[in-house]
Amino acid sequence: MKIHPKLKLMQQGWNDAEINRAQAILNDTQPHDIYLSKIVFWSALIVIIFANLLVSLVLIPFITVFKSWMLYSIVILLAGTIGFLYNFLITDIGHLERHHHVLASIIVPLIALLNVILTVTISNNIITELKINNSQHNPWLLSIVFVIAFILPYLFDQMKTNYHASRAVVIK
Numbered sequence: 001m002k003i004h005p006k007l008k009l010m011q012q013g014w015n016d017a018e019i020n021r022a023q024a025i026l027n028d029t030q031p032h033d034i035y036l037s038k039i040v041f042w043s044a045l046i047v048i049i050f051a052n053l054l055v056s057l058v059l060i061p062f063i064t065v066f067k068s069w070m071l072y073s074i075v076i077l078l079a080g081t082i083g084f085l086y087n088f089l090i091t092d093i094g095h096l097e098r099h100h101h102v103l104a105s106i107i108v109p110l111i112a113l114l115n116v117i118l119t120v121t122i123s124n125n126i127i128t129e130l131k132i133n134n135s136q137h138n139p140w141l142l143s144i145v146f147v148i149a150f151i152l153p154y155l156f157d158q159m160k161t162n163y164h165a166s167r168a169v170v171i172k
Contacts, residue, residue: 063123079149
């Protein structure tokens, strides 16, 4: 069981006044902290969107050549990788408000969905134009698989955080 930081400090000999003063110092948010967090947030969002676009372009040759399970394995692997990057960049930024996380959790998967739909459509046109011996792929199905694999790392991290928060000992 995880021990609440306040309990840990009390066990180390801190008194209530010292703990409250330390918490006040740590929780004090300066305007420049918020400004820098917003810059980091928007930069991370741009990096994730760019990474999604790059992965979509990388998928074109795979979509034109591979069929079913092999293609879906590659899509899940690439989407999961970008999802871990997304989770790492977005969740570790301090001083963000809830609407920033909601915005990121709506915009980024939506852009990923549209990118993969466009990528599959382009790949299907390439298959048709070059008369490649491969069937056309369903853009919606492939996109939904991509988005689900993309958001799974974030969902797992949120579930883990909620689980640890529910198991922590809280001192009032």
